[in-house]
Amino acid sequence: MIPPAFEYTRPGSVDEAVRALADAGEEAKVLAGGQSLLPLLRLRLAFPELVVDVGRIPELRGVREDGDTLVIGAMTTHHDVVHDPLVRRHAGLLAQATATVADPAVRHRGTLGGSLAHADPAGDLPAVALALDAALVVAGPGGRRTVPAREFFVDYLQSALAPDELLLEVRIPKRAGWGFHYEKFHAVAQSWAIVAVAALVRRDDGHIAEARVALTNMGPTPLRATAAEEALTGADGPGAVARAAEAAAEGTRPSQDLSASPEYREHLARVLTRRAVLTATGTG
Numbered sequence: 001m002i003p004p005a006f007e008y009t010r011p012g013s014v015d016e017a018v019r020a021l022a023d024a025g026e027e028a029k030v031l032a033g034g035q036s037l038l039p040l041l042r043l044r045l046a047f048p049e050l051v052v053d054v055g056r057i058p059e060l061r062g063v064r065e066d067g068d069t070l071v072i073g074a075m076t077t078h079h080d081v082v083h084d085p086l087v088r089r090h091a092g093l094l095a096q097a098t099a100t101v102a103d104p105a106v107r108h109r110g111t112l113g114g115s116l117a118h119a120d121p122a123g124d125l126p127a128v129a130l131a132l133d134a135a136l137v138v139a140g141p142g143g144r145r146t147v148p149a150r151e152f153f154v155d156y157l158q159s160a161l162a163p164d165e166l167l168l169e170v171r172i173p174k175r176a177g178w179g180f181h182y183e184k185f186h187a188v189a190q191s192w193a194i195v196a197v198a199a200l201v202r203r204d205d206g207h208i209a210e211a212r213v214a215l216t217n218m219g220p221t222p223l224r225a226t227a228a229e230e231a232l233t234g235a236d237g238p239g240a241v242a243r244a245a246e247a248a249a250e251g252t253r254p255s256q257d258l259s260a261s262p263e264y265r266e267h268l269a270r271v272l273t274r275r276a277v278l279t280a281t282g283t284g
Helices: 014-027 037-042 078-083 085-090 092-098 104-109 112-118 124-131 226-232 238-245 262-281
Strands: 007-009 028-031 050-053 063-066 069-073 135-140 143-148 153-155 166-173 179-185 195-204 207-216
Touching (some): 014 050, 195 262, 238 262
Antiparallel strands (some): 135 166, 195 207
8 A cells, every 4th residue: 555645854863853753743753674664654554744764863773882781772673683792692582582573674674673662562572671671761852861661661552752752772781691581482484473471580509599571462561470480589490480480471461363362372471481481591
């Protein structure tokens, strides 16, 4: 289909982009990699009066270190996230999960920031950001602010970004010595996850000292499986992990659609949590 008519601007700096968004108000959309926005435009599910293309802003790309924090520009592509040595060293879970996003063509165009700002609970990266305790830096007319990932995802396809704000970068604490794994169940290759689990585990003296488990597509936003995390603390073997994983679906609100029933998604959350945690501990 042909998208509706809109104005187009391609700012060269963050300040220019923010001014364009502020002038247009709620009638503007940001174009990053375009892998989410362009289908919405073609299907006429979005009707912006202005599209702000941020692809020419250099400070939005790249990966760097800032002390104990890894900083990734919002316009860094999935391909670059997967292959960046700093990401692999300090945020291996992000690199692993990003490698499962769609297909190579999408990964070469799609961006980390675009995926997070789209706030699709079936997307792989929002749950990973939650598990990694990421912080998202945004800029607006009033300056810059930092939003923890746990506060960024508000509802289905809704984030904490105001209409006149732009996502600049993602800040991820380095976690030396943590095991990790992203376990994803999808019907066919390159499709959205029916359910997926992002697991981070820190072991001490043979048992799990701390676990972080986040769920993809188990509600209108990505979710932390807090009951399972608490049950995993102190677990010291496959049996204990399996028992703890039974709590993974507590507090979730999985949807009913053509792919799965809520009950099936709850079952998958338990099974995939067990697999993800066991793999993260090196015992799976």
